[in-house]
Amino acid sequence: METDLQAIEVMPAVVAALREALGPRVVQLPHEFAGRHHADASRMPCAEPIALVRPGSTEEVSVALRICHAHRQPVVTQGGLTGLAGGACLLGGEIALSLERMRGIEHVDAVSATMIVLAGTPLQMVQEAADAAGFLFPLDLGARGSCSIGGNLATNAGGNRVIKYGMMREQVLDVEAVLADGSVVGGLHGMIKNNTGYDLRNLLVGSEGTLAIITRVVLRLRPKPSAVSTAFCGLPSYEAVTTLLSRAQAMLPAGVSAFEVMWPSYYDFYTGRLPELRAPLAGKHAFYVLLESLGADPERQAESFEGFLGAMLEEGVVEDAALASSESDALAFWAVRDAPGENARLLPGRVSFDVSFAIAEVGEAARRCEAALRARWPRANVLVYGHLGDGNVHIVVQEPDWPSTTAREVQDVVYGVTGEMKGSVSAEHGIGTKRMHVLGLTRTPVEIAAMKAIRVALDPLGILNPGKLFS
Amino acid sequence: METDLQAIEVMPAVVAALREALGPRVVQLPHEFAGRHHADASRMPCAEPIALVRPGSTEEVSVALRICHAHRQPVVTQGGLTGLAGGACLLGGEIALSLERMRGIEHVDAVSATMIVLAGTPLQMVQEAADAAGFLFPLDLGARGSCSIGGNLATNAGGNRVIKYGMMREQVLDVEAVLADGSVVGGLHGMIKNNTGYDLRNLLVGSEGTLAIITRVVLRLRPKPSAVSTAFCGLPSYEAVTTLLSRAQAMLPAGVSAFEVMWPSYYDFYTGRLPELRAPLAGKHAFYVLLESLGADPERQAESFEGFLGAMLEEGVVEDAALASSESDALAFWAVRDAPGENARLLPGRVSFDVSFAIAEVGEAARRCEAALRARWPRANVLVYGHLGDGNVHIVVQEPDWPSTTAREVQDVVYGVTGEMKGSVSAEHGIGTKRMHVLGLTRTPVEIAAMKAIRVALDPLGILNPGKLFS
Missing domain, CATH: 3.30.43.10 (Uridine Diphospho-n-acetylenolpyruvylglucosamine Reductase, domain 2)
Known part of the structure; x- marks a missing residue:
């Protein structure tokens, strides 16, 4: 007492x-x-x-x-x-x-294909509730068990299937949020179209806790796919990679749900270091692509997916391809793509990037980064991979026993190329405090001034997450 | 001189x-x-x-x-x-x-599937340039020949294929715009993912000329579909309509690209008044649906679309269906849906609505509006139709020789139901000046205050389109 x-x-x-x-x-x-x-x-x-x-x-x-x-x-x-x-x-x-105590599914509307959830609900709980109701909640990322829907919204999370379903902002119909002064916005509307004034929803999504606290949301659910086709392809050039992407988007009946590209440095590193990985292809290639199509017609889809791959092999767009004939094959392909989950153990002290470019520029941007990094640090690991269908590439750079000052030098190289090639310094992870110093490479002073004016308008005293995004 | x-x-x-x-x-x-x-x-x-x-x-x-x-x-x-x-x-x-002098396509990037255009470019010119480059620009509406891309963005235009491709905001990757003081925002970035601060793009889209003047944009192009399946269906109930929608979304390999619902009052009115319309179905039904699927595999798609319709007929979800076996059949089906293009001639003095609800609520909302309108004006034409896949319904109410005061009374009925049922007073047309008096039925005072604060932040002197959206 x-x-x-x-x-x-x-x-x-x-x-x-x-x-x-x-x-x-x-x-x-x-x-x-x-x-x-x-x-x-x-x-x-x-x-x-x-x-x-x-x-x-x-x-x-x-x-x-x-x-x-x-x-x-x-x-x-x-x-x-x-x-x-x-x-x-x-x-x-x-x-x-x-928001850890605000978790739970409040309502599922199976006719409208919507769900009202509290912002503290873990992503995986949402995925499971959607599944139980006969739907798919398509956002997915490694942290699904711990990350919350509110955090996914605050950072506009991405993940593997953005190419088909969009980022987190595309999964939400309305948000309820509390503004800095305690007033509440958002009526939890369940309609898809609503042209009544400014798009407050999209303004709050991705604002990283600086404009409001999102408390409840109306999520959009999608039909559960009944057919999955997966292939792991080896390709001769970046041009072949973009050709495969546009052909797959135009020719696969159910479209493309994942188009994950791995550069050879990545493929060789992980298949060499992780003995549990089954290398999907026997030979070496200039690029590797994990291609997935999620659809609704298992029988016809398998037929047309195989036909598509055959045509790409014949045309020379693809040099070699392994087609998943079982779920375990598909999981083995995804294991190669998910190998960076082991980075904490394999690559201590690594410097990681989450940058994006126009799809046509990604090959050249990655080439420039790799060349500059290898010239400066010849013994470093430089691993490049990403969601190419979205123009999003991750770069991981590491060398054992680097001095602590090297991280900043590595950043100067990669962000330098990103700025020169009109890329984004954060495709899906956000700015937070980690990337505040490079925001100006993607956003102009006028844009940052406009953002500041909006922030002051909604939080005049600056109490929400001060010192984040921009100062 | x-x-x-x-x-x-x-x-x-x-x-x-x-x-x-x-x-x-x-x-x-x-x-x-x-x-x-x-x-x-x-x-x-x-x-x-x-x-x-x-x-x-x-x-x-x-x-x-x-x-x-x-x-x-x-x-x-x-x-x-x-x-x-x-x-x-x-x-x-x-x-x-x-912006009439700022028209033209500045750049097409066929690898990234993007296009840079000036804001004054007519929609149809964009559609044609996309087509010539081997792509589809999916936004489409009746005014395509005259409306401009900048206007489509300012109002976040919708149209017939929102269910598959989204509204105008989903068609744009970046906007260049001039703020009230003459400063320019937007770097015409061509990447799909860009989590670097607030989503200025989505804030400007739909802001109806009150926050900035959009001058140039990076548009996103889609693969050109090679297969079109179209059917005109008669259904016994609203429940059957929503069942057909969710089944079609889950079971059609290429998904649903249009799901246009027509109430009997609509169908009977236009097929009766427009002799050039070929009534697609012989009998009468409680609801009519134009269903379309755009895909990539002509042969297999036709087979699975027909199989799907057969299953829906067998299950009783659909009472009767006409399947388009030629482009002219499909055009004849669309002619029934496009009949409101003749409204200026057929329904002088009409009062029109563009409202939306959660999909599960549209049937009840329309029923309440129709009942209230017919009780008050027994001889009026009350036509209901819409993009049901988006929860968007258009209601047209007309009676010859109404006094000029009736329009407001009709609005009170329809907007009253819209407010009660948590709908939107403008699904796709915007607020402008026409719907300012009902903005408060969809947006709360706190939301409108937040919008005003944002408007003042970006245009402190209030020179951009004053007196529009809210005062």
Whole structure:
């Protein structure tokens, strides 16, 4: 009892006000959450919050922000802490507002193919609820078990099947969110088309916790595919890669659901280091592509997918191809593409990039980056791979025993090429704190000024995730 | 010479400054554009502009806005003047800025499947350029020959194939635009994924000329479909309609590219009044659906489409169906759906609506509207039809010799139901001036306040399309 009173006596006024309004179950003090992990997966530095607020409802989020607003108290919203840009990390002096208690599926409308969920719901729970209702929720990424829908929205998450289904912003029909002053926007509308003023939904999606706290959303569900065709192809040139992409998009009846490209450095590295990987192809090629088509007609689709691959082999677009004849084949192909999941073990101290370009430019951009990196660091691992159908390429650079200053030099090389070739310094991971210094390579000063004006308009006191995105 | 001097003497200072900076070819005075039509297709009132500015480049748009900004001069941006909400109409005292001289395709990138076009380019010119390059530009609407890409973006245009390809916002990768003070945003990036700060592109799309003037855009092209399957179906109930929709989405290999629903009042009215229409079905049904699937595999698709229809007939979801066996059959089916093109002649003085709901709610919403309208005006024509796959329904209400006050009463009925059932008062046409009085039925006061704050942030002097969207 005495300890508690002591704690309350030294409490900042804003924490005392929050605790009084929301109670000790919602508002925890540092000694109550001791040992809790606060950082996201970005490896960026992270401070301790002055209090942890875990609201159970939109109303409680609103009360919390109203109080923080009155005290000009900075707030960092946290979801599953799987972000890769430091957007959820604490810089010091903030309150952490976690949506972990706001999880659950509130409503499934099987006729409209929509679902209302709380923002703290893990992605995998949404995928499973969609599946149980006979639908597909198509967004998918490695962190599915921990990442939350609210975090997926705040960062506009991507993943493997963006080429067919779009990014997170394409999966959401409406958002309910609490603005900095505690007021609530969003009516949880379930209609697909709604041209009534500015697109607040798309403004909040991808805003990385700086404009509002998303509390509930209406998600769009898709028909569950009944046919999967998967192939692993070896190709002679980047030109052949883009030809295969456009032919597949034009000729496959169900379209393309994944088009994952791996450069030889990537393929050789992982198939050499990970003995459990079954190399899908016997020979060596200039490029490797995992091609997938998700459709609705198992019998006819298998026939036309095989016919398509035959035509591409005959034409020389593809040099060699392995067609998955079972689910385990397909899983073996995906294992090659998912090998970077082992990076923490295989490539300590690596520097990673998530850049994008017009599809026609990706080959040249990657060539320039690789050449510059190898010229400067001849013994480094330089692994290139990505979602080519979206123009999105990941580059991983590593050498054991690099001094700590090398990361910045490696960034200068890759971001330099990205800026020169009009690419994006973040295709799908966001800016957070990790990429703030390179935002200006993709966005002009006028654009950043416009973003700042919008931020000030919606959060005049600057309490939502200050120090993130831009300062 | 003397006339010119006189005209210049009475010219407002802002017009004189514009004329001096941009010349008489770009800046025209009222006596020089006498007889020109300024109103859009909304039938809303429209004043004369104090000057007409027709820039030929982004730079000239920027100069024009810099001058207007310095003089606090209101500006209305105009495209093809085919809008249906009055967004391009003049309220009095504005300068009209027309993008008619900024037309043309600047660049086609066949590898990235993108195209850079000037905002004043007519939609049809874009469709034709895409076709010539071996692609499809999927947005399509009746005004294709006159409407401009910039206007399509400003209103986030929809149309018939939204269910497969999305609305205008899904067709654009980046926009270049001039802000109220003349500064230019947008780098004409050609990448699909770009998570670098706020989504300015989606904020400008649908903002109806109130936030910026879009000058150039990077459009996304799609593979040209090689197979078209079309059927006209009669169904027994709204439940059967939504069942057909979800089955078609799950079972048709190429998915659904159009799902146009016509209520019996619609079908009977047009097939009765337009002798050139060939009624696709012999009998009467509770609902009619035009179903289309665009795909890539002509042979196998025809087979599976026919198999699907057979299964739906057997199950009783569909009572009767006509399958198009030729392009002329398909055109005859579409003619029934396109019959409202004759409304100006057939239904003078009509009141039209463009509302949307969650798909599961459309049947009940339409039933309530029809019942209320028929109870109040038993002799009125009440025609209901729409893009049901998007939850979007159009309602046309008309009775000859109605007093002019009736329109507002009819609106009260339909918008009343829309508000009650959490629908949108504008699914695809926008707000403009025509629907400003009902914006509050779909958007909350907090949302409208947030929109106003954003508008003030980007256009502090309020010179861009004042009096539109909200005041």
